[in-house]
Amino acid sequence: MIHPPFFDTGRSFEENVLHGPFNAFADGEVFLREGEPQHRFLGFPVYLPFGIPAGPLPTARFAKAAFEKGFDLPVYKTVRTRELRSHPWPNVLPVEVDGDLTLEKRDKGLVVADDFREPLAITNSFGVPSSDPSFWQEDMREAVQAAGKGQVLIASFQGTNRGEGVDAFVGDYVLGARLVKETGAQILEVNYSCPNEGTTNLLCYDTDRIERISARIKDEIGNTPLLIKLAYFESQEHLRDMVRRLGKIVDGFAAINTIGAAVRNKDGSQALPGEGRLVSGICGAPIKWAGIDMVQRLKALREELGYSYAIVGTGGVTKPEDYAEYRAAGADAVMSATGAMWNPYLAKETQEYVKKHGIQ
Template sequence: MTAVAPAEAVRRVRDDLVARGLLDGLPEAFLAGVTRFARPPQPELDALATAARGLAARLASGGAGDDDLPLLARVLFFAGGAEVLAAHGLRTPAYDVLGSYRDNLARPLGPRLPRRPVAGGRRWRVLGRSVGFPIGVPACVLNGGEHWVRHFAGNGYSVLTYKTVRSRAAEPNPQPNWAFARRERASLRPGAAAEVTADPWDWVEPGSPDVSTVNSFGVPSLAPEEWQPDLERSLAAVADDQLLLVSVMGEDADGAGLTALADDFARVARMAEEAGAPVVELNLSCPNTLDRTASGVRPPLCLDADATVAVVERVRRALDDRTGLVAKLSWLDEPRLTALVPRIASLVDGVAGINTLQSRVRRSDGAATFPGRELAGLSGIAVRDPALDFTRRLVALRDAGSSRFDVLAMGGVTDPASFEALFAAGADAVQSASGAFADPYLARDCIAALGQTLPRGVAAP
């Protein structure tokens, strides 16, 4: 996709909007989007309305210029016109935060590169496989099905994790589910409790490395009769030098206890294996699972070392020895991480982390950003230092032990420098969620900057 000057890009988008009949009514569509889940304070809403109407007038008269591009991206995204930006190669977030989970399953937003970027003839070893440049997207809605896997695989991501699946269908939490956290523009220190202010209408310019987001999807899943054939198609969509892991999660639906939970993890893992999964990742880290017996959200399972070990042991016994196994952990303090990792190291082929940080998230008016759920997952630059801290400690435990496992690191990866920092800390692959959501060209830029110099590469076979 050939880059064009910003002013020319604005002109092309303007002509496309006119051709599609979208220019008339654009301010109203934008305002409907920003008030979809909550209403901004009146002065802020008035300012947004004035800006959108001014932009529409400049577009109509042909007077819009390159300075209008950031506002144009925001207006079109919240007006439901992100596909116009993507059609002209302009950055736009990959997920429609106004649409439902189901609506988004078949509709990745953002531009698709005409040719997958690669690092020449170089490969890296990840979980016993030879893969291209070792950047990926973790288990999240950005890998919710075949369309998403094709989208991100085509844009240069080589280590993808299919979104968590379950033994029965599970609905997502009520909308809204995802929002920018524009006030979080620097990293928290490791172990710090996060109190986040995020409004549903917040915005961070696509491509900014200072992006943070909050989400509260829960762990939605299609029924096995839907996700298994979709997984088969997704596995067929990745190239020989790309790896698609599959995240699974069990549940104790009837309150029978740990054995029932571990058995359900094993049941789902076998389903993924039957569909062709070469590597199964155990979701032991989700910060957004609703507690049906009380108000609020459950803590991640990996905080309970005994329960985690029981699940890992049960799944390892259930899977074929040729199927890889990865344990996905949330950020753990030193005592917890040291107590857990040596107990599972010989059972797994890899350990992934971190997940989003469970945080208290409120709107600027004090109400919960996600109604009924004050706790939600924080990601992006806000978790960069905790992710780096976790990765360094995890690698040190691996190096000090007798069992070798790969490390899949993630958290705060929004530009080539943050990718390189986690890889230099000892990660074998690095994944990004908020960065991939907010910048469609993140993988391309990392490959361009580091593809020929990133260490531990080997020649392609």
């Protein structure tokens, strides 16, 4: 069932940061847990390995509300080492997708839908905005401390390519990791897969580069667990080589980010205003197949290569059954962005569902 969203798509990113969260995430109602946490994620006890991935939770107030509603693994939206403004509003639009967003449908591009409805299919385009560390470090510290028993905050960050060469780019990731770790965050996630920056090639597809960056980040943060956020990999050989090299450096893989596709109005014009915004990230129900596929492949590779990394399954989780499907596919934790935005009770409903059906 669709509820009014806690991140208001009718407002700009800045207004959400200043005034959000909205609707049920602002009612202060707490989903109370009983007993002891029965699960562990990267060594941390959790009631349910379920959360909200990087995106819909841009401030401590959003993260606190997510904890209160039973999302035990919320991710604080990706931050940078310097302020960067969001793409102009609108940033989220509903899109028409008939069934799965196959790669053929992605290549043809999509058309905007009239309203947000089930099955939820949206595009989002923010450009990974960030406040200055002088603001977000203090706010992130609050978010870390808002975790209750059996809950832990994950902090997402990324570097920025300012055209100053590879060393500076790598160094910016390392600085980001240091600044995030200073907040007390216990799990870090580095975003290598945003399609909304106007670049055609995602960083996660450049194995040499992410191997170098990840090794430098791990040198910086020591034993603090590091997840890396991936997009969908079409080639199994490419994925296998990347996992073989990165699987011994990082502590886990989070997959998937959105799938980039051109989005147009019904008259064929570009839907989102501004340069570099014809292609934007598609998420929600139609990308579940791709998230499940990546989780299954990451699990098979973990067995084949004898690694022990964690797998975070994301993409198209809009109902409790989707959580169960991801767990069966091999996800150690499951997350929902689009589904949770329009259903603040998804964690509670999933808890009830797993209890009833005896699912882990």
